[in-house]
Amino acid sequence: MLDKALxxxxxxxxxxxxxxxxxxxxxxxxxxxxxxxLGVTGMSRDVSWGFYISQFTFLVGVAASAVMLVIPYYLHDxxxxxxxxxxxxxxxxxxxxxxxxxxxxxxxxxxxxxxxxLHPTPNSILFWDAMVLNGYLFIxxxxxxxxxxSDRKGMPPPNxxxxxxxxxxxxxxxxxxxxxxxxxxxxxxxxxxxxxxAARFLASAFxxxxxxxxxxxxxxxxxxxxxxxxxxxxxxGKTVTYAMFANVFLLGLEFFTAFYSQIPxxxxxxxxxxxxxxxxxxxxxxxWASSILAIVALIMLVNPNIRKKEGMxxxxxxxxxxxxxxxxxxxxxxxxFVPNMFERVTEYWPTLPETLITLGVWAxxxxxxxxxxxxxxxxxxxxxxxPELH
Amino acid sequence: MSINRxxxxxxxxxxxxxGLTGISAVEEILKGNAxxxxxxxxxxxxxxxxxxxxxxxxIGTKEEYEKITQACHSIHNVPDxxxxxxxxxxxxxxxYEHSFPGISDExxxxxxxxxxxxLLCNHCAKPxxxxxxxxxxxxxxxxxxxxxxxxxxxxxRFCMAACPYGARSFNWRDPRPFVKExxxxxxxxxxxxxEKCTFCSERLAKGLKPACVEAxxxxxxxxxxxxxxxxxxxxxxxxxxxxxxxxxxxxxxxxYVIGGNEHAG
Numbered sequence: 001m002l003d004k005a006l007x008x009x010x011x012x013x014x015x016x017x018x019x020x021x022x023x024x025x026x027x028x029x030x031x032x033x034x035x036x037x038l039g040v041t042g043m044s045r046d047v048s049w050g051f052y053i054s055q056f057t058f059l060v061g062v063a064a065s066a067v068m069l070v071i072p073y074y075l076h077d078x079x080x081x082x083x084x085x086x087x088x089x090x091x092x093x094x095x096x097x098x099x100x101x102x103x104x105x106x107x108x109x110x111x112x113x114x115x116x117x118l119h120p121t122p123n124s125i126l127f128w129d130a131m132v133l134n135g136y137l138f139i140x141x142x143x144x145x146x147x148x149x150s151d152r153k154g155m156p157p158p159n160x161x162x163x164x165x166x167x168x169x170x171x172x173x174x175x176x177x178x179x180x181x182x183x184x185x186x187x188x189x190x191x192x193x194x195x196x197x198a199a200r201f202l203a204s205a206f207x208x209x210x211x212x213x214x215x216x217x218x219x220x221x222x223x224x225x226x227x228x229x230x231x232x233x234x235x236x237g238k239t240v241t242y243a244m245f246a247n248v249f250l251l252g253l254e255f256f257t258a259f260y261s262q263i264p265x266x267x268x269x270x271x272x273x274x275x276x277x278x279x280x281x282x283x284x285x286x287x288w289a290s291s292i293l294a295i296v297a298l299i300m301l302v303n304p305n306i307r308k309k310e311g312m313x314x315x316x317x318x319x320x321x322x323x324x325x326x327x328x329x330x331x332x333x334x335x336x337f338v339p340n341m342f343e344r345v346t347e348y349w350p351t352l353p354e355t356l357i358t359l360g361v362w363a364x365x366x367x368x369x370x371x372x373x374x375x376x377x378x379x380x381x382x383x384x385x386x387p388e389l390h
Numbered sequence: 391m392s393i394n395r396x397x398x399x400x401x402x403x404x405x406x407x408x409g410l411t412g413i414s415a416v417e418e419i420l421k422g423n424a425x426x427x428x429x430x431x432x433x434x435x436x437x438x439x440x441x442x443x444x445x446x447x448x449i450g451t452k453e454e455y456e457k458i459t460q461a462c463h464s465i466h467n468v469p470d471x472x473x474x475x476x477x478x479x480x481x482x483x484x485x486y487e488h489s490f491p492g493i494s495d496e497x498x499x500x501x502x503x504x505x506x507x508x509l510l511c512n513h514c515a516k517p518x519x520x521x522x523x524x525x526x527x528x529x530x531x532x533x534x535x536x537x538x539x540x541x542x543x544x545x546x547r548f549c550m551a552a553c554p555y556g557a558r559s560f561n562w563r564d565p566r567p568f569v570k571e572x573x574x575x576x577x578x579x580x581x582x583x584x585e586k587c588t589f590c591s592e593r594l595a596k597g598l599k600p601a602c603v604e605a606x607x608x609x610x611x612x613x614x615x616x617x618x619x620x621x622x623x624x625x626x627x628x629x630x631x632x633x634x635x636x637x638x639x640x641x642x643x644x645x646y647v648i649g650g651n652e653h654a655g
Contacts, residue, residue, distance in 0.1 A: 108545020
């Protein structure tokens with residue numbers, strides 16, 4: 001099936017070349033980092049995780065969101081998702097690949113990465129995260145590939161694949177829960193030490209992932225003859241709406257606990273992020289942008305008349321995605337480190353090489369996504385005239 | 391007595407074989423004596439759980455503080471990179487307020503408020519850094535010391551996120567050009583690994599107390615927390631001490647004598 005990714009329009013190849021260019025810049029920056037060390041980034045003794053780990057965290061959510069298609073389609077027989085469930089699974093593959101790459105570029109000694117396997121350490125959440133992420137990648141590869149191959153042949157998928165499809169549901173929840181546990185079990189990091197961390201991760205995941213999926217569906221419809229379907233996109237819009245409300249609600253709980261209790265350690269990270277602390281406030285404009293985008297998006301999404309207009313839905317989805325990216329793909333990690341263990345403020349901002357490496361990994365993800373979507377779309381275009389399979 | 395050519399060859403062959411295969415070594419291993427080669431030297435200082443008491447009243451001048459840090463950093467090849475972002479430190483100064491956030495009071499005697507405290511790895515009873523390390527590169531020894539295997543560390547920095555005491559440093563760049571005088575007795579580190587205080591486990595093995603203790607003129611007391619007759623226990627039973635963030639249950643092994651004795655002032 002891979003051959004289908006090798007033929008395409010001029011526009012397709014231009015997009016591929018742009019991605020390859022960004023990847024090239026990322027690879028060159030990574031070689032510099034590999035040679036010099038992680039000192040090329042903006043990270044420091046006080047803020048020892050930065051952009052890489054926050055991108056990883058955000059993308060685990062995007063990957064987990066495939067389950068928002070799998071559950072309605074396979075458990076509730078919601079047929080409208082039949083055509084696009086593959087888009088969710090392929091998005092998961094691209095997102096998990098990015099996750100793994102972000103962990104890799106964050107390592108100080110990347111050549112020793114296999115030590116995680118050679119010296120398995122079950123008490124480390126990172127060990128479990130590596131296990132569940134690779135498992136999820138494997139499950140989605142096998143499910144996506146087998147179902148698409150069956151579709152191409154005009155056959156229903158083999159029965160044994162059902163096992164992996166059902167397995168993918170709890171597994172999707174597990175990847176984001178385990179990722180939340182990386183943070184939520186650390187004594188002394190007030191911002192992260194919260195029982196709702198995993199719940200909030202899942203809520204934000206089920207908003208950001210489907211929001212991206214809606215945008216991808218609209219792009220797919222524009223660049224190909226394959227139409228994901230108005231109703232499917234609208235249903236995804238409802239998922240985004242509910243999940244985004246849940247996310248904002250859970251964030252509100254965090255604010256209440258911190259500020260009603262008035263415990264300084266709990267308040268300080270929020271004060272730093274949203275108002276600035278001791279004259280330091282690099283993230284303040286971003287966090288407010290995130291909040292405003294979230295509120296405007298919710299006002300648009302909750303109103304069915306606006307949501308039903310695809311252009312407006314797309315606009316709201318862009319806002320949801322950016323809002324959650326700022327919140328989780330930046331603020332969440334930095335807020336855990338500021339103020340530091342001595343209640344002092346050291347700020348963090350990514351450097352140019354760090355940004356280029358980050359963009360490079362995103363570009364690799366989008367390259368994988370493009371190739372996989374190209375294959376899926378080519379097969380969907382072929383089978384568009386065929387009757388429903390399931 | 392003379393041996394013929396055939397007998398000579400037999401003898402030579404057998405002894406060569408013994409020499410080559412090292413039968414004596416094999417016998418030693420079978421008898422279980424190989425373990426003996428990693429037993430501590432008789433001179434080594436041992437304990438059930440090592441701990442330190444820092445009496446800040448006994449350290450007066452800034453120079454005395456610097457001498458202690460210098461004693462540690464020089465023998466452990468800790469680089470002096472000269473910027474805060476890349477900083478590596480094992481034992482350093484911090485003021486009262488920031489050493490004890492959450493429990494530091496606003497109204498305390500000036501000599502405490504402005505006195506620097508010495509901070510270092512707390513060698514916790516339940517170290518979060520050990521719990522989170524995905525490769526067992528950082529681990530707790532039976533004597534309570536939390537140490538690092540610099541060759542196994544993958545540089546994920548999970549331990550730095552987990553340490554509630556900010557005791558860990560990462561080598562953001564090659565540290566070797568910033569080590570003024572390399573001590574060949576202790577390994578230098580490479581870029582991309584985490585490091586921290588080891589309670590001088592390498593000195594204890596030779597029967598020496600930690601370098602900071604030796605350089606402190608009695609202000610730093612080192613001993614076995616589980617031995618009621620040890621020096622640290624004697625201090626702990628006579629003077630009121632503080633530990634950093636005891637409420638989070640990590641069980642830090644570094645105690646601070648704050649004040650209220652004849653050395654105050």
